[in-house]
Amino acid sequence: MLKLVSFVSAVIIWGLLSLTLPPEIFPGPIETARTLWGEIVKGDLWTDLAMTMLRVVAGLLLALILGVPVGVLMGLNRRAEAVLDVWVMIGLTVPSLCYAIMAFMWFGLNESAAILAIAVTAAPSITINIWEGVKNVDTKLVAMARVFEASRPAIVRRVLMPQIFPYVMASARFGLGIIWKITVLVELIGRPNGVGFKLFYWYQLADMRQVLAWTLLFTIIMLLIELVILKPIERRIFAWRPQVAV
């Protein structure tokens, strides 16, 4: 209920703010929704949306593949931590635009370069998240498992993984937030389609209705992923956790 009220008031604030500028520069929610509906009816937005989604998902998967093992290694091994700390910091500091430019210059203006740039940008944040998580692993539970003669695979699967998994989940969500933003940027500078490409296209034509329509589309899709996919997964996996009543 509270969520609905908050959502409605966000739309109202948008509508009120849009009144301060002419509609062709700052269209309100109704006009934006109408433009978006027009695009949907025309039907060619699905290609762009699908391409963006593909890049986001592939980028996220690759970022997790790169980021999680490094984070686990850093959490378990002091030496690896000391060596990789600086690398992660550098990786985190370099702006995502630089990664995108480097990827396109070195590997050409192609899909793999785009996905690589997306993944490399998001990986350091994921690594940091996992690293913190692994450092917090309760070694007392590991000692307990060893007393009860649990095999090493069993300890990894039943004792360590459940402790690390919340952090993987958190970094996937967190990574997704970063990746959406980079993907648009990467599409803007180096891809012939996608939401980012469209945004830039309409920006060059100075059509703010279209720019906001595409932004709205993007936001709706993201919220849907959060609510329809990620939240239910989380609820299922962490069913054992106590419900916190605030």
Next chain:
Amino acid sequence: MNPAIEVASLRKTFKGRDGTSRAVLKDLDLSVGAGEFLCILGPSGCGKSTLLNVLAGLDKVYEGQARVSAGRVGYLFQEPRLLPWLTAEQNLDFALTGCKVPASRWDELKSRYLAMTGLSEYRDYYPHQISGGMAQRLALVRALCVEPGILLMDEPFSGLDEITARRIRTDLLSIWRETRKTIVFVTHNAYEACFLADRILVMLGGAFRHEMRVPIARPRSYDDPAIFELSRDLIKAFDAEIGREPVPSAIPANEPSLVDDLDRHAAARMNI
């Protein structure tokens, strides 16, 4: 009859940060008979947890001999150490799987010990849904389920409120009477030791300083004045020992994490 535990000249030293080494266990000799209830009484940092870790096989770096010949070891930690993502029953299954207890015996073992501790109704509860005392009972069930020859207990009731702790102590004695497991029970509570044990060893600075048999007949009552008197004598003997030892702690004050570090080392040695 062969003793269940035999320890001879057991030495354990920790290297400090500055390179000096400190003896945490100093040439311990110990023999525990089968079916005996032994309490080791000492202040925190006296080395009693370290000794238990060696007996449990968690710590394999030591000099001297430590032999446990009564079969598998069941361990009750100071905290329940249940896996929070598993239900009560799944927690028991985890231990039963690890210890390779034949699946045909699981039901019987679980039912028996859950009934003894009054937890039969709570099989499907997660650890966070039961009280601290119940969680520790469940940990006791887990230790018993794997059919250990020996139970090692590391201040298992010190984190519980006194009333709950009393009840579990009484339960423990009746379980012990029925099963006749060999128990090594570490505590810093003299009264608890006098109530539970056949024999008490006072440990101080990494060595046993005093041995006492508990002459009180069983079954014992928690309010028996004889227990109170005995514990008073014990504390007196204890004070006398501390008077002789200017530094009573084997673990230096600037490294209070040494005991916890053991767990960390244990995990690190798995190389995962």
